[in-house]
Amino acid sequence: MSTIKIFLCENSIDGIFTAVYVAWSSGYGHSNVKIEEECEDHSYSNMELFSDYITVKTDYDLAMKVSRSIKNKISEEVYQIVCRVALSNHIGKADLIYRFLIRGFQIGSGIMEHLSEEVVSTVFKINRYVSYEAHHFLGFVRFSKQESGLLTSVIHPKNNVLSLISSHFADRLSNEKFVIYDENRKTASVHIPGRPWFIVQISDYNVNLFEDISCEEDEYQDLWKTFFDSIAIKERTNPKLQRNNLPLRFRGDMTEFKP
Amino acid sequence: MVIQENMSLQRKLEILSDAAKYDVACTSSGVDRKGSQGSMGNSVACGICHSFSADGRCISLLKILFTNECIFDCKYCINRSSNDIVRASFTPQEVCELTMEFYKRNYIEGLFLSSGILVSPNYTMELILETIRLLREVHRFNGYIHCKAIPGADPVLIETLGWYTDRMSVNLELPTAESLKELAPHKNRKNILKPIRQIQLRREHNKEFIGITDNTVSSPKMITGREDNDIKEIVTTKTSLVPYQKPVGINRRYVPAGQSTQIIIGATKETDYQIMSVSQALYDNFDLKRVFYSAFMNINQDNRLPATTQGPPLLREHRLYQADWLLRFYGFHTNELLDEKNPNFNVLLDPKCDWALRHLDLFPVEVNKADYYTLLRVPGIGTNSARRIIMARKSAVLDFKDLKRLGIVLKRAVYFITCNGRTMYPIKIDENFITRQLLSIKDRLPFGIDKDITYQQLSLFDDVNFQINPSQAMKIANI
Known part of the structure; x- marks a missing residue:
C-alpha cells in the first residue's frame, strides 16, 4: 500500500492553483494525492495516519499556468466557476477543485453538462451558493459617509466574496472613494476614482481604524430608516417572509436594522 | 385643502413613501448598463434587492409619490380627494437629493416616482419630467428610474419622459371598464391603454432604428379568451407615432426595461378567468414585461367596497402570480388554466x-x-x-x-x-x-x-x- 501524499496549501485562488500544479506534476498519480487548504483560522484539519504531508509555497507563475490552462482547455466560464469555488467556505474545496479539474481536462468545455456526476454537481452547488451570497451583498452593503467624503462599509460574509463584489461598486460609484471591509477575514477593498480598485490585508494594528467607520453618520441614515418603516404595509406584516428573504445574519451591518 | 408650509424633508418622506407603498412594482430589472466617468450609477439586468420591509416585500427603489394631493376620487385609493389626510409635495430638488444620497450609500437601486394628480394630468407630468430631467442631466444619475405615465397627459410629455427612464408604467387598476367606471369615475380605460400603446410603439420603433431585433410584433394578435373591446380597439386603431422628442445629449434607448402595469384584485366581482384573460391580452398585444396583482385592502373603509376584515385576499393574489408565471415562462395560455365553467383557481392546488x-x-x-x-x-x-x-x-x-x-x-x-x-x-x-x-x-x-x-x-x-x-x-x- 502506497502512502497518500497530502499537499498543504494557502487558502487562496493562487495557493490552491499552485498546489494543483505541484500535485499533478508530482507523478504520484491522482489517486495517491490529496490537496488540503488552510482553514480560515490558519489551521489544518486533523492529520491523517499513513500519509505524507507536503507544504506547498504559493507560486504565482505556477498558479498562472493553471488558470491559463483552464481558460484555454476548458473554458472561461469554468475558470470563473472554479475561482468562485476557491473563494467559498467549503472545507475540502482544494481537493474538490483538483478532482473537478481532472474531469474537466478530460471532457473540455462541456464539463458542466455532466451534472449527474458527484464532483460536478458539488461544484455546481458551491458555485451557486457563492454567487448567491455575492449577489446578496450587491444589495445589502451599506455605506456610511465620513466627514472626509470617504464611503465606508463593514461586512461579514460567509464566503470570501469581497473580490466578487468590488468591481460592481467601482463601476457604480466611479467618482467616489470607498472602502469595503470584510471583518471576518480582515481584508478590505479600496477604490480611488480614476484608478483600479485593490484589496489589502488589514493587520491587527490597523483594525482600530475601522472601529470609527461604523459610526453613526448623518441625517440620511435617519431618512432611510423613516423610509424603511413607512414603506411597509401594516396589514401584510410578515416577519417570516422578511427573514426568509433577508436572513438575520446580514442585518447587523445594515443601517435600517440598527437601533 | 390645507398646505403645510415648512414641512421637514423627513416628514415629507414619511408621508409620500407611505402613500406610495400600495404600488407593487419595485423591480429594478431589465436593463444592463455600465457606469461611466462623470456620472454615478449603473444597472444590472437581473435587478438587485437592497432590503426587505416588515411585510417581506423587496425594497429596490426609492418608491415615493411626488405629491399625494389628487383631484381624482378613486374609491379604493388612500389619496383620493375626499379623504382627509395630511398632504405634502416634494420639490424636484428634494427628490434628486434623496435619490443621489441614498444611492451613494447603496440603500437603493434607483428611483420609482409616481404621483397624485396635482391641478391636472399635464401639470403633474411636467413636474415629474422636470424632476427626472434634473436628476439625469444635472446630477448625472445613471441608475435605474421607474416612472409612472399619468393617463390623460399630453403624449408629447410621455414621449419625452421615456427617453430618460428605464421603465414606465401605467396602472390598469381594475380589470374591466365597468369596474373602473364604478370605482374610479375620473379614469377611463382607453385613456389608460393609450399611453401604454404609445410607449410600446416608440420602443419598437427605437429598437428597429438601432437594429435590435426581437420577436415583438406590434400587429394585433388573435385575441382569444374573453372578448376585450377596449384592447381590441386600441390595438387595431392605426396610430401614428408621436413626433420624435429625443432630448439632445441623451444617449440611451427608449424605456429599455419595458412597461409594467398593476391590477387590484378582490375589490370588484371579476373572476380569476377575467383577470387572467386581461393579463394574457396585455402580454400578447402590448409587450408588457409584468402585470402585477395587488390584493385589495379596504383602507378607506368605504361601504361601496367589500370589507376585508379577514385581511387582504393574499392566497388569491398568490394563485394569480403563479398563473402569471405559467403564462410568461412556461408556455401556458389562460384558456388552458381556466374557462367559463371553471372561472376561479383551485384554492388547494397550484x-x-x-x-x-x-x-x-x-x-x-x-x-x-x-x-x-x-x-x-x-x-x-x-x-x-x-x-x-x-x-x-x-x-x-x-x-x-x-x-x-x-x-x-x-x-x-x-x-x-x-x-x-x-x-x-x-x-x-x-x-x-x-x-x-x-x-x-x-x-x-x-x-x-x-x-x-x-x-x-x-x-x-x-x-x-x-x-x-x-x-x-x-x-x-x-x-
Whole structure:
C-alpha cells in the first residue's frame, strides 16, 4: 500500500492553483494525492495516519499556468466557476477543485453538462451558493459617509466574496472613494476614482481604524430608516417572509436594522 | 385643502413613501448598463434587492409619490380627494437629493416616482419630467428610474419622459371598464391603454432604428379568451407615432426595461378567468414585461367596497402570480388554466398541479426524452430544473437518483414522470389517487399566507369572491 501524499496549501485562488500544479506534476498519480487548504483560522484539519504531508509555497507563475490552462482547455466560464469555488467556505474545496479539474481536462468545455456526476454537481452547488451570497451583498452593503467624503462599509460574509463584489461598486460609484471591509477575514477593498480598485490585508494594528467607520453618520441614515418603516404595509406584516428573504445574519451591518 | 408650509424633508418622506407603498412594482430589472466617468450609477439586468420591509416585500427603489394631493376620487385609493389626510409635495430638488444620497450609500437601486394628480394630468407630468430631467442631466444619475405615465397627459410629455427612464408604467387598476367606471369615475380605460400603446410603439420603433431585433410584433394578435373591446380597439386603431422628442445629449434607448402595469384584485366581482384573460391580452398585444396583482385592502373603509376584515385576499393574489408565471415562462395560455365553467383557481392546488390533474392522459412524461416545454408542464419542475435535466441528459441516462443529485424536487413530480420507462415506485395514474397524494404535500405558500389555513376547515376560505366551485368541492368530498 502506497502512502497518500497530502499537499498543504494557502487558502487562496493562487495557493490552491499552485498546489494543483505541484500535485499533478508530482507523478504520484491522482489517486495517491490529496490537496488540503488552510482553514480560515490558519489551521489544518486533523492529520491523517499513513500519509505524507507536503507544504506547498504559493507560486504565482505556477498558479498562472493553471488558470491559463483552464481558460484555454476548458473554458472561461469554468475558470470563473472554479475561482468562485476557491473563494467559498467549503472545507475540502482544494481537493474538490483538483478532482473537478481532472474531469474537466478530460471532457473540455462541456464539463458542466455532466451534472449527474458527484464532483460536478458539488461544484455546481458551491458555485451557486457563492454567487448567491455575492449577489446578496450587491444589495445589502451599506455605506456610511465620513466627514472626509470617504464611503465606508463593514461586512461579514460567509464566503470570501469581497473580490466578487468590488468591481460592481467601482463601476457604480466611479467618482467616489470607498472602502469595503470584510471583518471576518480582515481584508478590505479600496477604490480611488480614476484608478483600479485593490484589496489589502488589514493587520491587527490597523483594525482600530475601522472601529470609527461604523459610526453613526448623518441625517440620511435617519431618512432611510423613516423610509424603511413607512414603506411597509401594516396589514401584510410578515416577519417570516422578511427573514426568509433577508436572513438575520446580514442585518447587523445594515443601517435600517440598527437601533 | 390645507398646505403645510415648512414641512421637514423627513416628514415629507414619511408621508409620500407611505402613500406610495400600495404600488407593487419595485423591480429594478431589465436593463444592463455600465457606469461611466462623470456620472454615478449603473444597472444590472437581473435587478438587485437592497432590503426587505416588515411585510417581506423587496425594497429596490426609492418608491415615493411626488405629491399625494389628487383631484381624482378613486374609491379604493388612500389619496383620493375626499379623504382627509395630511398632504405634502416634494420639490424636484428634494427628490434628486434623496435619490443621489441614498444611492451613494447603496440603500437603493434607483428611483420609482409616481404621483397624485396635482391641478391636472399635464401639470403633474411636467413636474415629474422636470424632476427626472434634473436628476439625469444635472446630477448625472445613471441608475435605474421607474416612472409612472399619468393617463390623460399630453403624449408629447410621455414621449419625452421615456427617453430618460428605464421603465414606465401605467396602472390598469381594475380589470374591466365597468369596474373602473364604478370605482374610479375620473379614469377611463382607453385613456389608460393609450399611453401604454404609445410607449410600446416608440420602443419598437427605437429598437428597429438601432437594429435590435426581437420577436415583438406590434400587429394585433388573435385575441382569444374573453372578448376585450377596449384592447381590441386600441390595438387595431392605426396610430401614428408621436413626433420624435429625443432630448439632445441623451444617449440611451427608449424605456429599455419595458412597461409594467398593476391590477387590484378582490375589490370588484371579476373572476380569476377575467383577470387572467386581461393579463394574457396585455402580454400578447402590448409587450408588457409584468402585470402585477395587488390584493385589495379596504383602507378607506368605504361601504361601496367589500370589507376585508379577514385581511387582504393574499392566497388569491398568490394563485394569480403563479398563473402569471405559467403564462410568461412556461408556455401556458389562460384558456388552458381556466374557462367559463371553471372561472376561479383551485384554492388547494397550484394552477399547474390543477392543470396536470385534468390532463392525466399526457402523463407520465419520460425525463430522458421529453422536450423542454413538456418538462415544464410537469408539476414540481420549473425552468431551472428543466434546463438542468436537458443539460445533464446529454452525457448520461438519468435515473431518479441523478434527478435528486441535480437538485430536482420530486415531491410532486414523482407522480408525473418516468426515468427509462419506470416510475420511482408503482403509481396508479388515477386522478383521485394523485389528487389525494398531492393534497397531503403542503402547498408551499409564501410565509404568512399559510398561517390561517388549515386544510380541514374549508369555511376559512370565505375570502372575497373566493369560492370553491361545486365540482372541486365534490372532488374533495370524494377523497
